[in-house]
Amino acid sequence: MTIEKTPTAKEKLNLPTVHERIYQNLKERILFGGFLPGKAVTLRGLAEDLDVSAMPVREAVRRLIAEKALEMHGNRRVSVPLMTQESYEELSLSRRLLEPELAVRAMKNLEKRDIEELARIDGLIDNALLNGDVEGYMRGNHQFHFFIYSAAKSPIMLGLVESLWLQFGPFMRLVYGRYGTANLEDQHRQAIDALRARDEQALRAAILADIGQGMHFMSDAVHTR
Amino acid sequence: MTIEKTPTAKEKLNLPTVHERIYQNLKERILFGGFLPGKAVTLRGLAEDLDVSAMPVREAVRRLIAEKALEMHGNRRVSVPLMTQESYEELSLSRRLLEPELAVRAMKNLEKRDIEELARIDGLIDNALLNGDVEGYMRGNHQFHFFIYSAAKSPIMLGLVESLWLQFGPFMRLVYGRYGTANLEDQHRQAIDALRARDEQALRAAILADIGQGMHFMSDAVHTR
DNA sequence: CGCAATATTTTGTGATCAAAAAATCTTTAA
């Protein structure tokens, strides 16, 4: 009988390194509202919160800086970036350039049951909207888009788009927290229909429309200050 | 009389931190041919080469991994990524989506004397091509493009494009090193003309043509293996 | 010779600490 290597706790949870775990933790908070724009971030502070040494926090934070999810100032302080009109405009344009393309590339890989899964996620989003559950909406919306984009099997473009989402996450949370989710309507159905029909043009239009609504909502906030 | 703080060597050279200096060093090597695809990179090895401790090397390497300039494998080893047909295709598409847009955004900020500077850089490129100076060509080409793109004052899009260039740099160097630069023709003049005429459509076409030639040259190499 | 088992070396990871830089608080003088 061969001796089975007993899986360590690490392996069970699929969390190979500490800095990776910290990275995922921080990324979630940035994407779904744990960190608001302007929030100061210190290595020591995070290390104490998360009960680890400064080293893995350092690696996770530097990675997020490289991904533009955090910002390092001239004085070496780190914070969650504020949204400016210029940044907002660039993010919006970049999304419109990349995301429809990614969706089209995904289309040929999305089977019937994948589209059912998307419909299920869309149901969760509707629910969150009804309940005014901002975090739930943001999680669902992210899941919906990246379920599609991941199917494109285009890791380079996916990485570009992930960086964009990290950059507007905190601001989006701020806006929805202030104005609520009541005015949001679910724009995902057209995308689902387009995927079912395998209609490339309709899919592009649907993704553009969805980006348009989300970003337009933020556009108001960035202009009125 | 006030006591002037004597500027340290660091400040003179504008190299605030060690890891920043290492980062710039590695980035140059990746962009212009110091590192070829597949090359293994170790923290201790680089630290010894550069005569610093492992720590700042670690930060620089992790940053480059986040920017997709280096690749970390499942076994935690780091290397310069190999080019695959899929990667090549994604890089090409991403460039075609982003760079013309960036050039158009730059156009309104490029004055007459900026365009003269571009013509000067283009002259250097011609020279390098004549002399079969691969590194000189790559440096000039990079300088030409990023002189334009930087004028767009669009840091987010610029960051996306920088990541793309880091990803094809090593492979481009490999290809040009193998096939020479004789077959390359200078495609920059149309871009300069379009900028002079402030013709947006012509500028888009010129940037697309330049991307097309550079990437097509690599395309041959990635298919024939 | 071929191949599996074992030993050695190499390498990334995480903790700890000293030094430098920046921010904050305190003091002092007009």
Next chain:
DNA sequence: TTAAAGATTTTTTGATCACAAAATATTGCG
């Protein structure tokens, strides 16, 4: 009271080390 000067604290940065995991080299056996 206010603002500049000085002292204190906080924070990042870089070096060093122990440890674990992976790769490589060595040994031993058929």
